[in-house]
Amino acid sequence: MSYIIKGETGDWEVVIGLEVHAQVTSKAKLFSGAPTEFGAEPNTQVSFVDAAMPGMLPVLNEYAVEQAVKTGLGLKAKVNRNSVFARKNYFYADLPFGYQISQFDQPIVGEGTIVLDMPDGTSRAVGVERLHLEQDAGKLVHDMHATKSFVDLNRAGVPLMEIVSKPDMRSPEEAGAYLRKLRAILRYLGTCDGNMEEGSMRCDANVSVRPVGSKELRTRCEIKNVNSVRFVMQAIDHEARRHVEVYEGGGKIDQETRLYDPGQNETRAMRSKEMAHDYRYFPDPDLLPVELTEEFVAQIAKNLPELPDDKKARFEKEYGLTAYDADVLVSEKENALFFEEVAKGRDPKQAANWVITNLFGVLNKKGVGITESPVSAKNLGRLIDLIADNTISGRQAKEAFEAMVETGKDTDAIVAEKGLKQITDTGAIAAAVDQVLAANADKVAQFKAGKEQVLGWFVGQVMKASQGKANPAMCNELLRKKLAQ
Amino acid sequence: MSIDNATVRRIATLARIEVTDAELSTWAGQLNGIMGWIEQLKEVNTDGVAPMSGGTDLKLTLRADQVTDGGIVDQVLMNATEPQDGYFTVPKVVE
Numbered sequence: 001m002s003y004i005i006k007g008e009t010g011d012w013e014v015v016i017g018l019e020v021h022a023q024v025t026s027k028a029k030l031f032s033g034a035p036t037e038f039g040a041e042p043n044t045q046v047s048f049v050d051a052a053m054p055g056m057l058p059v060l061n062e063y064a065v066e067q068a069v070k071t072g073l074g075l076k077a078k079v080n081r082n083s084v085f086a087r088k089n090y091f092y093a094d095l096p097f098g099y100q101i102s103q104f105d106q107p108i109v110g111e112g113t114i115v116l117d118m119p120d121g122t123s124r125a126v127g128v129e130r131l132h133l134e135q136d137a138g139k140l141v142h143d144m145h146a147t148k149s150f151v152d153l154n155r156a157g158v159p160l161m162e163i164v165s166k167p168d169m170r171s172p173e174e175a176g177a178y179l180r181k182l183r184a185i186l187r188y189l190g191t192c193d194g195n196m197e198e199g200s201m202r203c204d205a206n207v208s209v210r211p212v213g214s215k216e217l218r219t220r221c222e223i224k225n226v227n228s229v230r231f232v233m234q235a236i237d238h239e240a241r242r243h244v245e246v247y248e249g250g251g252k253i254d255q256e257t258r259l260y261d262p263g264q265n266e267t268r269a270m271r272s273k274e275m276a277h278d279y280r281y282f283p284d285p286d287l288l289p290v291e292l293t294e295e296f297v298a299q300i301a302k303n304l305p306e307l308p309d310d311k312k313a314r315f316e317k318e319y320g321l322t323a324y325d326a327d328v329l330v331s332e333k334e335n336a337l338f339f340e341e342v343a344k345g346r347d348p349k350q351a352a353n354w355v356i357t358n359l360f361g362v363l364n365k366k367g368v369g370i371t372e373s374p375v376s377a378k379n380l381g382r383l384i385d386l387i388a389d390n391t392i393s394g395r396q397a398k399e400a401f402e403a404m405v406e407t408g409k410d411t412d413a414i415v416a417e418k419g420l421k422q423i424t425d426t427g428a429i430a431a432a433v434d435q436v437l438a439a440n441a442d443k444v445a446q447f448k449a450g451k452e453q454v455l456g457w458f459v460g461q462v463m464k465a466s467q468g469k470a471n472p473a474m475c476n477e478l479l480r481k482k483l484a485q
Numbered sequence: 486m487s488i489d490n491a492t493v494r495r496i497a498t499l500a501r502i503e504v505t506d507a508e509l510s511t512w513a514g515q516l517n518g519i520m521g522w523i524e525q526l527k528e529v530n531t532d533g534v535a536p537m538s539g540g541t542d543l544k545l546t547l548r549a550d551q552v553t554d555g556g557i558v559d560q561v562l563m564n565a566t567e568p569q570d571g572y573f574t575v576p577k578v579v580e
Contacts, residue, residue, distance in 0.1 A: 028550050028554075032554055033552055033554035033555070034552070034554045035552045035555050041558070041571060042570070043561050043562060043571050044555060044556055044571070046555060046557070046558070046561045047555055059546055059547070059548045060545060060546075060547050061547070062547035062548060063550030065547065089499070140578065141572070142577065142579050144569075144570075145569075147576065147577050148574040148577055149577050149578050149579070150569065150570075150572035151572055151573035151574065151575060152571075152572055287545065288539070288543060288544065288545040289538050290545055291544065291545065
């Protein structure tokens with residue numbers, strides 16, 4: 001599934017690296033005791049440390065360190081037992097310190113890997129360059145005054161993990177798959193809620209192009225703060241095509257930061273990096289190096305939950321699911337949990353089928369997640385039980401399911417209410433069969449003359465006579481038996 | 486390494502410090518003095534000595550993840566020149 005841009009002068013490929021900022025799910029900030037909750041009144045979640053008042057000293061939040069290590073282990077990455085916080089110096093109104101406390105040449109986590117599962121069933125490993133801890137900046141509001149920008153420091157100091165990939169991706173689809181996989185891993189670990197709308201996960205994309213076959217890395221542009229997976233993919237596609245156009249027009253690409261505008265589907269230059277990018281990093285003298293003991297790391301490793309890749313492998317092995325079905329089910333931790341509850345003690349393939357085809361279909365249509373599902377795992381399981389013991393037919397189950405989606409009622413209540421009970425009483429079905437056969441002597445003759453297709457017609461008639469309640473398999477069997485006489 | 490006037494100008498701009506053209510040479514001289522002193526420190530043999538972050542045995546202090554601060558918007562904004570509706574305000578900066 002390669003992504004090639006056909007240019008005037010030949011074929012081009014795109015080179016993509018992603019930087020993801022993931023907010024650590026902490027109660028307090030990285031270096032202060034102020035809260036991190038989303039959506040509070042401006043500047044109500046700010047301590048003197050966050051506001052960079054003179055003389056205030058940062059004290060590192062141990063939970064944030066733990067979560068960074070946990071995430072590193074989840075990315076199969078090397079955890080650095082010694083890391084150092086550094087000052088990244090720049091001036092901007094959202095940064096009261098005049099520098100961001102970040103990590104530079106000694107991040108807490110080194111190289112790791114994320115395995116992408118592509119829609120065509122192939123998988124592909126993308127390298128993680130590093131993960132480091134840093135504080136978020138505040139927020140600027142530009143539309144409240146004609147000549148002033150308003151500054152809210154509630155986000156200032158919120159702990160972020162910056163996760164930097166290697167320039168290993170070659171298509172917008174791979175970038176999308178990377179983000180979805182990373183988000184799933186973070187959610188499984190519980191280290192970040194992965195909510196892109198609220199900004200707790202943000203993505204910058206580094207994009208460059210080169211002629212197919214070339215190994216060079218050309219000048220890249222960084223597209224900042226794109227807030228959905230779909231927009232990241234669109235922005236990359238747009239930016240790659242812009243590069244090809246510039247090169248083929250004889251121009252050159254400047255290294256710059258660009259903003260993506262989803263409304264116009266275009267990127268535009270944001271600021272010149274010439275001065276802004278001289279960050280003059282140096283170790284923060286307010287903070288000593290972070291030294292982790294082997295026991296600390298081992299303890300976190302021991303308590304790591306089952307991650308998407310492992311869960312997928314287990315679903316394939318334990319439940320006999322296809323790679324595709326397993327992948328769909330593990331993509332969200334909650335989906336996997338739901339499935340396992342439905343599958344418990346039942347036919348796993350049938351459970352997967354109901355969850356993926358029927359339930360996900362409904363949820364997608366309603367635009368809600370599984371936690372808001374109108375049908376609980378218990379009720380879906382019960383429905384499958386009723387099919388398995390022949391109480392209801394597959395067709396009745398679909399009818400019951402629709403009603404359950406509508407009303408949210410229990411399976412048994414719906415089945416009783418709608419009188420959905422399959423007739424499995426041989427005597428009752430046999431009577432209906434006799435009746436139908438007696439009334440259609442001509443069709444019986446046709447069957448006996450070798451026209452087997454009329455059997456289907458007979459089944460339909462018997463089903464109709466029973467108001468759809470007869471067990472179709474039993475109808476079929478009885479009809480064959482009687483017609484053979 | 487020698488610091489010329491252009492470098493001083495650049496550092497001053499990055500640090501948002503106002504330096505007049507007349508002062509450039511003075512600053513260049515002083516900064517070169519500091520650099521020279523650091524060059525001199527390089528003469529000390531540090532083979533086999535791990536880089537240090539300080540001269541004491543202090544270890545980093547960590548803090549539990551508990552909310553112990555915030556909710557002091559009035560104090561936070563006390564020294565702001567033109568606060569409005571709970572915000573700091575600055576001359577408009579739009580990208």
